[in-house]
Amino acid sequence: MAATTTTTSPATLQPCKNNATGVVLIGRSSPCSWRKTLLRHHVVKAAASSSSRWRKAAPTGAGGGELKTSTSGTAREEAAGDVIRRLQNGPDVRGVALEGEKGRAVDLTPLAVEVIAESFGEWLRDQDLQPLESRTTDGGEMRVSVGRDPRLSGAALGAALFAGLARAGCAVFDMGLATTPACFMSTKLPRFSYDASIMMTASHLPYTRNGLKFFTKRGGLTSGDVEDICDLAARKYVARKMGLGGGRGMPPVVMRVNAMTAYAQHLRDIIKERVAHPTHYDTPLKGFKVIVNAGNGCGGFFTWDVLEKLGADTTGSLHLEPDGEFPPPPPRGPPPAMSLTRAAVLGRGADLGVVFDTDVDRSGVVDATGAAINGDRLIALMSSVVLGEHPGTTVVTDARAGEGLTRFIEARGGRHCLYRVGYRNVIDKGVQLNADGVETHLMMETTGHGALKENYFLDDGAYMVVKIIIEMVRMRLQGLEGSIGSLIKDLEEPAESVLLRMNILGEAKYAKQRGAQAVQTFYNYIQERKLNGWVLDDCGDCSVSQGCLVDTNDNPIAVDAYMYRAKFFDDYNRQLGWVHIRQSVHNPNIAINMQSSVPGGCKSMAKNLLERYLLTSGINDFVDISQVQKFVN
Numbered sequence: 172m173a174a175t176t177t178t179t180s181p182a183t184l185q186p187c188k189n190n191a192t193g194v195v196l197i198g199r200s201s202p203c204s205w206r207k208t209l210l211r212h213h214v215v216k217a218a219a220s221s222s223s224r225w226r227k228a229a230p231t232g233a234g235g236g237e238l239k240t241s242t243s244g245t246a247r248e249e250a251a252g253d254v255i256r257r258l259q260n261g262p263d264v265r266g267v268a269l270e271g272e273k274g275r276a277v278d279l280t281p282l283a284v285e286v287i288a289e290s291f292g293e294w295l296r297d298q299d300l301q302p303l304e305s306r307t308t309d310g311g312e313m314r315v316s317v318g319r320d321p322r323l324s325g326a327a328l329g330a331a332l333f334a335g336l337a338r339a340g341c342a343v344f345d346m347g348l349a350t351t352p353a354c355f356m357s358t359k360l361p362r363f364s365y366d367a368s369i370m371m372t373a374s375h376l377p378y379t380r381n382g383l384k385f386f387t388k389r390g391g392l393t394s395g396d397v398e399d400i401c402d403l404a405a406r407k408y409v410a411r412k413m414g415l416g417g418g419r420g421m422p423p424v425v426m427r428v429n430a431m432t433a434y435a436q437h438l439r440d441i442i443k444e445r446v447a448h449p450t451h452y453d454t455p456l457k458g459f460k461v462i463v464n465a466g467n468g469c470g471g472f473f474t475w476d477v478l479e480k481l482g483a484d485t486t487g488s489l490h491l492e493p494d495g496e497f498p499p500p501p502p503r504g505p506p507p508a509m510s511l512t513r514a515a516v517l518g519r520g521a522d523l524g525v526v527f528d529t530d531v532d533r534s535g536v537v538d539a540t541g542a543a544i545n546g547d548r549l550i551a552l553m554s555s556v557v558l559g560e561h562p563g564t565t566v567v568t569d570a571r572a573g574e575g576l577t578r579f580i581e582a583r584g585g586r587h588c589l590y591r592v593g594y595r596n597v598i599d600k601g602v603q604l605n606a607d608g609v610e611t612h613l614m615m616e617t618t619g620h621g622a623l624k625e626n627y628f629l630d631d632g633a634y635m636v637v638k639i640i641i642e643m644v645r646m647r648l649q650g651l652e653g654s655i656g657s658l659i660k661d662l663e664e665p666a667e668s669v670l671l672r673m674n675i676l677g678e679a680k681y682a683k684q685r686g687a688q689a690v691q692t693f694y695n696y697i698q699e700r701k702l703n704g705w706v707l708d709d710c711g712d713c714s715v716s717q718g719c720l721v722d723t724n725d726n727p728i729a730v731d732a733y734m735y736r737a738k739f740f741d742d743y744n745r746q747l748g749w750v751h752i753r754q755s756v757h758n759p760n761i762a763i764n765m766q767s768s769v770p771g772g773c774k775s776m777a778k779n780l781l782e783r784y785l786l787t788s789g790i791n792d793f794v795d796i797s798q799v800q801k802f803v804n
């Protein structure tokens with residue numbers, strides 16, 4: 172269980188504590204078979220995801236089959252329904268699935284998962300998913316695949332997921348341990364071509380959490396879609412709690428499938444075709460040493476089913492074993508994972524290190540010199556590759572990216588669109604720009620989520636690494652000096668980069684409203700000239716001053732609407748840096764990101780905000796400003 176450095180052959184790796192489910196599994200591959208062989212066109216209804224619907228109250232007594240039961244619309248019923256609504260986290264469902272978190276009760280229960288899955292199945296039936304001639308359903312039955320990460324709660328919640336889908340009349344295909352991008356790809360790969368897919372994961376969150384990500388052939392569901400599903404599920408939940416509409420039917424029939432193998436082959440084929448090695452077509456990675464750090468999540472397959480099969484030496488790779496408790500170091504992309512990978516790369520004299528998050532929708536790399544390439548650096552590296560293929564393309568990132576990145580992209584002829592935080596926001600913006608005729612090939616968040624137009628606008632950490640590996644091999648074939656990091660040697664980085672959090676105090680149900688008020692006050696203060704020296708970036712959250720393109724059909728969900736970036740100029744009119752302020756996607760807090768090109772610049776900006784905005788506006792009555800105070804002092 173402990174974090175290991177292993178080169179054990181895949182067949183001896185374990186654990187696979189699954190299938191305590193009472194579910195009928197059909198098919199020959201064992202639940203663990205992924206390990207031996209192992210593993211979003213976001214056409215956005217996005218704008219439709221609508222601010223007005225944010226956390227709307229539970230409709231009572233309305234539609235939805237057995238749901239006609241909630242007649243009196245009592246506060247208790249609403250509160251029960253809110254249990255489900257609160258599980259929505261942007262386009263995902265996230266919750267506490269196991270005891271063990273101080274002050275947090277389990278809320279992602281099997282019943283919650285079952286009603287959400289059933290509601291997803293019903294929602295699917297109303298979707299116009301694809302042209303009739305290519306429908307994969309027989310007699311109107313929706314085919315839905317399900318994957319999961321190794322979290323301990325996965326087996327029990329998986330059974331509930333299967334039951335909910337089956338109750339909605341879906342045919343269920345169990346991919347077992349899988350990655351989030353592979354779940355989406357199971358709707359695209361010809362051998363599978365499912366109508367939809369659900370991945371059970373809470374990504375980088377602790378092992379006590381779990382969650383759901385939803386896909387159709389069109390890509391990941393939007394926040395608005397998930398809100399609709401959770402609304403329906405909330406009504407079912409209330410009814411079930413009242414003992415109505417449930418009942419134990421036959422156990423669901425679930426087909427076991429091995430889509431990870433097909434997905435891995437798909438990635439191998441891309442590398443082979445794009446490298447087109449003159450002498451080793453089938454083993455273009457021969458002679459390369461690559462370290463993979465899978466953080467005990469689902470990314471180990473990339474080692475044995477992609478890299479090794481293409482001839483790479485992956486000796487010294489880290490944390491390949493899936494482990495439902497994610498032993499330390501935590502499976503997050505940033506510091507511990509990057510520094511451990513760096514040490515392994517340098518120790519082995521490897522050409523590249525690869526770090527995946529738990530469900531492999533995010534990645535980072537380490538080059539042969541040990542330089543960590545994540546955040547802005549990873550975006551710069553990908554921009555350099557993509558701008559080589561698509562001169563002049565626009566790159567969308569979240570507005571936490573640095574000004575050096577903008578200059579880097581513009582120096583290569585590209586355009587940089589700075590947009591809202593949240594990977595779906597970034598990706599959806601790229602989809603929208605393309606639809607508006609603005610060629611946009613790369614959409615990346617500073618968190619390591621990256622999507623390419625050429626790959627269904629899917630944020631796939633493994634696909635990102637595939638692109639980087641192709642570039643690395645091409646550089647060697649062309650006899651170019653230097654490691655992959657040499658492609659970004661002119662990226663200017665800020666002198667300082669700081670993230671501070673301010674908890675929103677008081678009752679949880681008012682947190683969003685209070686957070687919005689606090690963030691909007693910052694905006695108003697600048698507009699009302701109460702904050703001298705601060706200049707808002709013109710598009711609110713979206714910095715248009717650096718070559719961005721004006722929004723045409725922007726319609727944020729409520730929590731995203733209050734998200735601003737502003738520059739700060741000192742008394743001599745020199746820009747010290749910028750601040751980006753917004754509500755957290757996950758927790759009741761406000762995130763303040765700051766960057767400065769001047770040492771001490773972030774402290775000066777924080778001091779200014781503390782004295783002239785936080786302490787004078789009265790928002791310190793309901794926002795905990797202690798982190799800012801501590802930083803300033």
Ligand SMILES: O=P(O)(O)OC[C@H]1O[C@H](O)[C@H](O)[C@@H](O)[C@@H]1O
Nearest residue numbers: 593594618754755756757758762
């Ligand atoms: O709002 P925060 O707590 O800082 O989290 C922000 C992050 O939330 C989620 O994890 C999303 O997947 C990311 O796209 C986003 O960057």
